[in-house]
Amino acid sequence: MVCGGFACSKNCLCALNLLYTLVSLLLIGIAAWGIGFGLISSLRVVGVVIAVGIFLFLIALVGLIGAVKHHQVLLFFYMIILLLVFVVQFSVSCACLALNQEQQGQLLEVGWNNTASARNDIQRNLNCCGFRTYNPNDTCLASCIKSSHPCSPCAPIIGKYAGEVLRFVGGIGLFFSFTEIFGTECRVTRMHWKRWIVDFK
Numbered sequence: 001m002v003c004g005g006f007a008c009s010k011n012c013l014c015a016l017n018l019l020y021t022l023v024s025l026l027l028i029g030i031a032a033w034g035i036g037f038g039l040i041s042s043l044r045v046v047g048v049v050i051a052v053g054i055f056l057f058l059i060a061l062v063g064l065i066g067a068v069k070h071h072q073v074l075l076f077f078y079m080i081i082l083l084l085v086f087v088v089q090f091s092v093s094c095a096c097l098a099l100n101q102e103q104q105g106q107l108l109e110v111g112w113n114n115t116a117s118a119r120n121d122i123q124r125n126l127n128c129c130g131f132r133t134y135n136p137n138d139t140c141l142a143s144c145i146k147s148s149h150p151c152s153p154c155a156p157i158i159g160k161y162a163g164e165v166l167r168f169v170g171g172i173g174l175f176f177s178f179t180e181i182f183g184t185e186c187r188v189t190r191m192h193w194k195r196w197i198v199d200f201k
Helices: 006-036 043-069 073-096 101-116 115-126 152-198
Strands: none
Touching: 006 115, 006 152, 073 101, 073 152, 101 115, 101 152, 115 152
8 A cells, every 4th residue: 555544645635636736727827828928829729728727627626625524425536537537648648658750740740730720830930831841822920931941841840849749748647647546546545544443433
């Protein structure tokens, strides 16, 4: 067992949920900062990040209230949700770490073809036009269009960063998926200690 006693499991659950609260507020803040400074103009991307932040905040709130108030029903639902999130997050993290260069390129091309606003942000921020080739009939917001030099395609530039980003996201996802197992373990330990105290009385 990771947590040995009732007070230990309560303190661990509280600390873990405070960490989740900070991460959720950080996600919401980064999304607001990105749209405020004009780094991201895609409302779909910002909406997904904010929705994930709010979902994580609500889970952390349920876990925190359940741990502080000794509310068994809240902690039970918290444990079930945490296990489901663990399965999804662990799978996505492993997929991020397992993608090879060719699969990354295919995934990036699908994303490039399915979003117009993010495409414009990428072309403007990375100063490139088109994914593999640039069609002059397409719009490009990169500053290289105004210069005499030809614009480079975005695929090699994005591909250079994609591997690093996927490894970073996969590693962070794996770390947080194991904290979710730790939270579930603390919840189960807490439940056993609660029963033992009730039976002892």
